[in-house]
Each structure stands twice: as C-alpha cells, then as structure tokens.
Amino acid sequence: MRGALTVSKMMIKNFLLPRGTADILPEEISRWHELEQKARIVCKNYGYREIRTPAFEETELFARSVGQTSDIVQKQLLSLASQKEGDGSNSPLSLRPEGTASIVRAYLQHNFIHAEPISKFYYLGPMFRGERPQKGRLRQFHQLGVELIGPAKQNEDLNLAFLDAEVIGLCVQLLRSFGVKGFKVKINTLGTPQDKQAFSSYLRKVLKEDLKSLAEEDQKRFSENIFRILDSKKKECQQIVKKIDFAKGNYLSDFSQKYFEKAKSALRDLRIDFEEVPYLVRGLDYYNHIVFEISHEALGSQDTLAAGGRYDTLVQQLGADPQTPFSALGFAIGIERVLLVADQPATPTAEVNVFVLAMDEKFLQPAFCLVNELRQAGISADVNYQLGSIKSQMRLANKRGAKQVVIFGEEEMKEHAVSVKDMEHGQQNKIVLNQVVDYLSKIFIKKG
Ligand code: HAM
Numbered sequence: 223m224r225g226a227l228t229v230s231k232m233m234i235k236n237f238l239l240p241r242g243t244a245d246i247l248p249e250e251i252s253r254w255h256e257l258e259q260k261a262r263i264v265c266k267n268y269g270y271r272e273i274r275t276p277a278f279e280e281t282e283l284f285a286r287s288v289g290q291t292s293d294i295v296q297k298q299l300l301s302l303a304s305q306k307e308g309d310g311s312n313s314p315l316s317l318r319p320e321g322t323a324s325i326v327r328a329y330l331q332h333n334f335i336h337a338e339p340i341s342k343f344y345y346l347g348p349m350f351r352g353e354r355p356q357k358g359r360l361r362q363f364h365q366l367g368v369e370l371i372g373p374a375k376q377n378e379d380l381n382l383a384f385l386d387a388e389v390i391g392l393c394v395q396l397l398r399s400f401g402v403k404g405f406k407v408k409i410n411t412l413g414t415p416q417d418k419q420a421f422s423s424y425l426r427k428v429l430k431e432d433l434k435s436l437a438e439e440d441q442k443r444f445s446e447n448i449f450r451i452l453d454s455k456k457k458e459c460q461q462i463v464k465k466i467d468f469a470k471g472n473y474l475s476d477f478s479q480k481y482f483e484k485a486k487s488a489l490r491d492l493r494i495d496f497e498e499v500p501y502l503v504r505g506l507d508y509y510n511h512i513v514f515e516i517s518h519e520a521l522g523s524q525d526t527l528a529a530g531g532r533y534d535t536l537v538q539q540l541g542a543d544p545q546t547p548f549s550a551l552g553f554a555i556g557i558e559r560v561l562l563v564a565d566q567p568a569t570p571t572a573e574v575n576v577f578v579l580a581m582d583e584k585f586l587q588p589a590f591c592l593v594n595e596l597r598q599a600g601i602s603a604d605v606n607y608q609l610g611s612i613k614s615q616m617r618l619a620n621k622r623g624a625k626q627v628v629i630f631g632e633e634e635m636k637e638h639a640v641s642v643k644d645m646e647h648g649q650q651n652k653i654v655l656n657q658v659v660d661y662l663s664k665i666f667i668k669k670g
Contacts, residue, residue, distance in 0.1 A: 242361030253561055253568050258346060260399045261366050265344040268392050270368055273343040275324040281316040287323035287536055289507025291447040294319045298351040317350035325369045326540050340372035358524035358559050367554035374549040378477050380484050382549050386512040387488030393528050393553050394494055401565040405527055407494060409514040410502035413478035415535055422448050424471035432462045449503040468500035485512050508533040518563050528555040573623035575666050576603040579615040585630035595659050601666045
C-alpha cells in the first residue's frame with residue numbers, strides 16, 4: 223500500500239505557470255483595477271476611445287511594421303504552431319508582441335479614415351514576446367497604449383508638432399495619475415524617412431572603422447539594420463556609440479529640425495522636463511520624427527516604463543492610399559513595470575458588507591436563502607457553511623471586513639427572527655427574518 227502511494231505520488235505532476243508569465247492574484251488585482259480605472263478616465267479626458275483587437279494576427283503584419291530585422295520579429299515572436307483546415311487562410315499567425323500594428327490594421331480595415339478626421343484609440347491588454355525573463359521583463363506582459371491616426375492635410379506641417387507634445391504630455395499625465403514619481407523623459411528625432419536614410423548612411427560611415435571590434439551580433443546589425451547598433455546591450459558597442467558625434471552628421475532636413483524645435487518648445491509649455499538623447503532610435507522600425515522613452519532608475523536594467531513616437535508612413539505601408547499623407551503617433555506603457563514603482567497600496571482581502579452566520583446545521587438553508595436575497599438586492603454578502611463557535615465565526619466576519627453580521631441562533635429562530643449586529647458600534651437588534659433584507663438595504667443602499 224505504501225509503495226503504491228509513492229508511485230501514484232510520483233506520477234502526479236505539479237503544474238507551474240510558464241516561465242516569464244505571472245498570475246495576478248486576488249490581493250493584487252485591486253491595484254490593476256485602480257490603474258485601469260484611472261487610465262480610462264485620463265484617456266477619455268484627452269478624447270480617446272477604447273479599442274480591443276485580437277491577441278494574435280498574421281505574422282506578416284508584425285514583420286511589415288515592427289520590422290523584419292528587429293529583435294521582436296527575429297527572436298521574440300511567439301507563433302501559433304498550426305492552423306486547422308478551414309481557417310480561411312494559411313497565413314502563419316503569431317501572438318501580438320505590441321499593439322500599434324494591430325491598431326493600424328483595424329484603422330484601415332474599418333475605414334476610420336472616412337468616419338472621422340482624426341482617430342484616437344487607447345487599448346489595454348496582454349502582449350507576448352519570447353524574451354529571456356528577468357525582473358521587469360516578461361513573456362506575457364500588459365500594455366496600456368494610445369494611438370492617434372488621421373490623414374494629414376499636407377506632407378510637411380509644423381503645427382502637428384503640438385500633437386507630439388500632447389501625446390508625450392498624456393503619457394506623463396497617466397504615469398502621474400498612477401502614482402509614479404521620479405521618472406525621466408528622453409526624446410530624439412529621426413526626421414523624415416529621407417533624413418532617416420541619411421542618418422543611417424552617416425552611422426555606416428562613422429562605425430565602419432570600429433566594425434571589427436564589435437561583437438558578431440552587432441556586426442550583423444551593422445549590415446542588416448544599423449540603427450539596432452545604437453540600442454545594443456554590449457558594453458564595447460555602447461562605448462563606441464557614445465563617441466559618435468551625432469550633430470556632425472547633419473542628417474536632419476531644415477523642416478525636421480524646426481519640427482523638433484517646435485515639439486520641444488510645446489513640451490516646455492506643458493512644463494515637462496526632458497533630456498535630448500541623440501542615440502535614442504527605438505527598437506521598432508516604423509518611427510520617424512519624434513521618438514521618446516520614459517524611464518525609472520528603480521527598475522534596474524529594464525528601466526523603460528513607456529515608449530513611443532511618430533510613425534506617419536506605417537499607415538501607407540500597411541495598405542493606405544500612397545497619395546494620402548498620414549499623421550500617426552502613440553505610445554505604450556508597460557503596466558507590470560508601472561506597478562513595480564507606483565506608490566499605490568494593495569487591498570489584502572476581499573471585503574463584504576454583510577456576513578451571515580448559522581449557529582446550527584438546520585439554519586444553513588435559511589442562511590443560504592438570505593445571502594442570496596441580499597446579493598440580489600445589491601448588497602455584498604457572504605456566509606460560512608462550515609459552522610463553528612460564535613467566537614470563531616465572528617473572527618471570520620471580522621477578517622472579511624463585514625460591517626453587519628446576521629446571526630441565525632436557536633432563540634431568535636423560535637420567533638422567526640435573526641440577530642443583526644453592527645460591527646462598528648457593537649449594538650445588536652433582533653429583526654424578523656422576512657424584514658432583514660429591507661433593514662440592511664436601508665443601511666447600505668441608502669449609503670450607496
Ligand atoms: P515598446 O518599447 O516595445 O514599444 O514597449 C512599450 C513598453 O512596454 C516598454 O517601455 C515596457 O514598459 C513594456 N514592455 C515591453 N516589453 C516588455 C516585456 N518583455 N516585459 C514587460 N514589459 C515590457 C511598443 O510596444 C510600441 N508599440 C509603442 C508605441 C505605440 N509606439 C507608438 N505607438
């Protein structure tokens with residue numbers, strides 16, 4: 223018998239959550255709800271509406287937007303193993319690593335261009351990247367993102383720089399509303415697509431000399447997508463990058479310089495402190511003009527809380543009329559990272575307004591019915607079906623934060639009544655059973 227037990231024990235597998243994912247436990251969920259609630263209020267104040275898109279899309283959508291040579295597409299996409307016949311398409315599918323590509327896809331698919339001059343979306347949800355997990359870096363994480371997309375009246379419009387500042391301002395406002403302090407805003411400009419090309423040629427020229435001293439991975443970046451070198455994590459590469467004289471490159475057009483100046487001046491109007499970081503290029507291919515990151519020292523190596531920028535040409539790359547110029551920009555905030563640094567307490571236990579105790583098994587049935595009636599009347603209530611002494615059951619009621627306790631006792635039930643105890647003031651009243659819901663409704667519903 224003993225042997226049999228050991229074998230069956232050995233055969234039972236204890237399942238653990240997949241690496242790089244996290245259970246959000248009930249005692250933590252209040253922080254998520256609070257953050258989500260604040261996010262909805264702030265986004266609404268800025269004129270954004272919520273959008274929800276699927277958790278997976280065609281792999282090609284991410285390759286065409288985030289970039290074929292980006293780390294996200296090359297190393298981190300989590301693809302679905304097989305598609306069943308009858309799916310309607312044989313295109314490979316992947317879990318979304320970010321939200322921007324899906325939102326632009328949805329913008330085009332649902333013809334928002336004809337519905338409104340400018341579309342302002344926000345989204346909240348899980349994203350998936352097959353990264354090596356560490357503090358602040360998960361394989362399933364959550365983003366709160368906003369995207370602002372619409373046709374532009376002309377190709378070059380300096381006034382749109384107000385929008386860049388406004389979007390950065392929204393990101394800052396959201397972080398503040400979540401109770402995050404001490405973050406840093408870093409900004410840069412990549413200029414127009416032509417400027418970006420000139421920037422890339424300049425980098426190629428200045429980095430050529432150092433090519434041999436770069437790690438193999440960075441040499442690959444040099445030939446495939448030189449901007450990736452600027453966000454290399456390798457120390458020797460970072461030192462080489464620090465020596466680059468970006469100003470000397472002179473790759474920004476007159477318009478791009480003015481645009482950057484105007485965006486910075488608008489940020490100053492909003493009283494947002496920022497640092498200009500010329501090697502900030504972001505690890506996603508779709509950006510042009512202003513890019514930004516918001517970081518927090520306390521996060522350690524994964525210190526970026528939020529990031530974003532302008533991606534005007536992506537809308538056309540994903541199928542919009544090439545004759546129509548677009549203005550498109552946005553950002554995403556990493557929620558897990560925010561919760562690591564936000565000054566916001568968690569609620570440890572679930573609270574109920576009313577706790578119902580039965581002092582004998584025969585009272586469980588009326589207690590069961592009463593708790594159901596209370597909930598239907600909109601009063602949060604719970605009951606203990608495991609019986610116990612009055613002392614132990616009162617302890618349970620206290621633990622649950624109950625404000626009123628209903629006691630089904632022998633004496634009271636002889637008169638078809640129960641005792642209702644006010645836990646704050648200690649006073650106890652005998653109430654006829656069929657009037658208990660009314661009695662408690664007056665206390666709780668009136669209070670709201
Ligand atoms: P991203 O920089 O890739 O940009 O991600 C934005 C934020 O998501 C990061 O700053 C970070 O807080 C969080 N994040 C990213 N990867 C992880 C991870 N593995 N674990 C935990 N948190 C993570 C984007 O996703 C762009 N779509 C942002 C954007 C929107 N640009 C324009 N519109």
